[in-house]
Amino acid sequence: MDNLKLSYEEALKELEVLLSQMEEEGLNLDETIGKFKRAMELYDYCKGILDKAEGEVKLILKKGDLQEEVDFLEDYKEEIDEDF
Amino acid sequence: MGGIILRPLLVNEVNGYIKKLFANDLLLTYLSIEGEISNFTHHYSGHMYFSLKDDKSRIKCVMFKGDNQNLDFKPKDGNKVVVTGSVSIYEKDGSYQVYVKKMAPLGKGDLHKAFEELKAKLEKEGLFSSEHKKDLPRFPKKIGIVTSSTGAAIRDMVSIIKRRFPPCDILIYPALVQGDQAPKDIIKGLKYLESREDVDLIITGRGGGSFEELFPFSDEELARYIFSMKKPVISAVGHETDFSISDFVADIRAATPSMAAELAVPDKRALLDELNTLGYGIIRSVDDKLNSLDNELSSHGRSLKFLNPESILRDRRLEIDSILKEVEFKLSKKLMTMDKKLTTIKNRINLLNPSIPLEKGYGIIYDDLGNIVKSVLGINKDDRINIRLQDGSIKTLVLEKEENNG
Numbered sequence: 001m002d003n004l005k006l007s008y009e010e011a012l013k014e015l016e017v018l019l020s021q022m023e024e025e026g027l028n029l030d031e032t033i034g035k036f037k038r039a040m041e042l043y044d045y046c047k048g049i050l051d052k053a054e055g056e057v058k059l060i061l062k063k064g065d066l067q068e069e070v071d072f073l074e075d076y077k078e079e080i081d082e083d084f
Numbered sequence: 085m086g087g088i089i090l091r092p093l094l095v096n097e098v099n100g101y102i103k104k105l106f107a108n109d110l111l112l113t114y115l116s117i118e119g120e121i122s123n124f125t126h127h128y129s130g131h132m133y134f135s136l137k138d139d140k141s142r143i144k145c146v147m148f149k150g151d152n153q154n155l156d157f158k159p160k161d162g163n164k165v166v167v168t169g170s171v172s173i174y175e176k177d178g179s180y181q182v183y184v185k186k187m188a189p190l191g192k193g194d195l196h197k198a199f200e201e202l203k204a205k206l207e208k209e210g211l212f213s214s215e216h217k218k219d220l221p222r223f224p225k226k227i228g229i230v231t232s233s234t235g236a237a238i239r240d241m242v243s244i245i246k247r248r249f250p251p252c253d254i255l256i257y258p259a260l261v262q263g264d265q266a267p268k269d270i271i272k273g274l275k276y277l278e279s280r281e282d283v284d285l286i287i288t289g290r291g292g293g294s295f296e297e298l299f300p301f302s303d304e305e306l307a308r309y310i311f312s313m314k315k316p317v318i319s320a321v322g323h324e325t326d327f328s329i330s331d332f333v334a335d336i337r338a339a340t341p342s343m344a345a346e347l348a349v350p351d352k353r354a355l356l357d358e359l360n361t362l363g364y365g366i367i368r369s370v371d372d373k374l375n376s377l378d379n380e381l382s383s384h385g386r387s388l389k390f391l392n393p394e395s396i397l398r399d400r401r402l403e404i405d406s407i408l409k410e411v412e413f414k415l416s417k418k419l420m421t422m423d424k425k426l427t428t429i430k431n432r433i434n435l436l437n438p439s440i441p442l443e444k445g446y447g448i449i450y451d452d453l454g455n456i457v458k459s460v461l462g463i464n465k466d467d468r469i470n471i472r473l474q475d476g477s478i479k480t481l482v483l484e485k486e487e488n489n490g
Contacts, residue, residue: 008222015362022369032373039366046359049223050352052251057242059233059256060276067276072233072242072256 015042103173112171121163147184164190211311212332218316221284226253228277230288233258237291237341244345261290266300271309287344289320301328320344448472460485
């Protein structure tokens, strides 16, 4: 669904517009189905942005002018748990 | 009674005597004094003459050329300084003064002044103006952080970013954040992250500390570099009440490193709630639509008959079914409430589709005129009615009718 050339905001905005259109009277079945299809496409798109896999945390080690990336080993995750 | 008076003393004898007294005093021969500079003159001879004062008193000072050549700052009226030297008598006019050997800015007085001066200067140059501020990316892919790799600041930032928006990558460039070398080190880190194509947002800062400790973030070179950067920068130095020059030139000032993390990424849970509310609304509106369609169909049964509702709607319904099956499959994994709602909709659609009951062995009964028969009331013995089954219809003759009572 990444081929939607939209920002998250644009997709969300369109979803809002679709919803208000669908809540209005007077749409026929065809229109309802069409908007429903599009809405689900947008929903999936937004969900996809939020549900991307967890990112990495790296620390740069400097060796003279060279940089090397290593895993950041500070145990920040414990603090995340405490927060919940 | 007075002391022993041999003869009247000469003025210079008195001053000389006092000078000896001072010279023999342990404290006066070596001491440090803290105060504010006033009446400062840097004489063409190279000597510096000034007074040190506090709110109650003042004392004259002289710092000779040989001693002031290596000063690493330019003393000015108003500077708060610590001088070290001796107090002695200037015999010629009977006054005492401090012979200053060393002088150093007293942390705050001088740094604050330097801070205010630099701030005024850069502001005048337009480095703080809002038109230069860049927008932060809404969903940063990789955040670069220049700060100390140890301590609470980096831990807090990483944990908050990861909690709020787990997909975001973080790249930490460890740098000195206090002392003389800090500004250069921080600039080096910023340059490196600026050169990384995958980094789309940069945070620099440190946890709380004294004004002196935070001062590297008020370095002019650092300020100018931050200003020149193409990537958006969040400055997060110290606590809420601390300000540094980097705060003013950065695209956003965060009151603390934790705040920087909050500003840097959106809160996934809040976004999900918002999104799911919309998704649920969409499902509900389709549900409503199908409900009203259902009502319409049953109340217009007659007229629809001539249009052969089954064939008209069959295609539509197959389409709806397949969409809903697909959507249901997707959503069932994501959201139980939406999933349940979809099932309801799907059942609703099935109810609308006469071919489904027919498959189960139900029939639709039409009268002579082709109207659907829903009640025994309009039917009498010997009426002809047609029963539609899934694979055809049967013409029948009514032998008897019986009404349900109640």
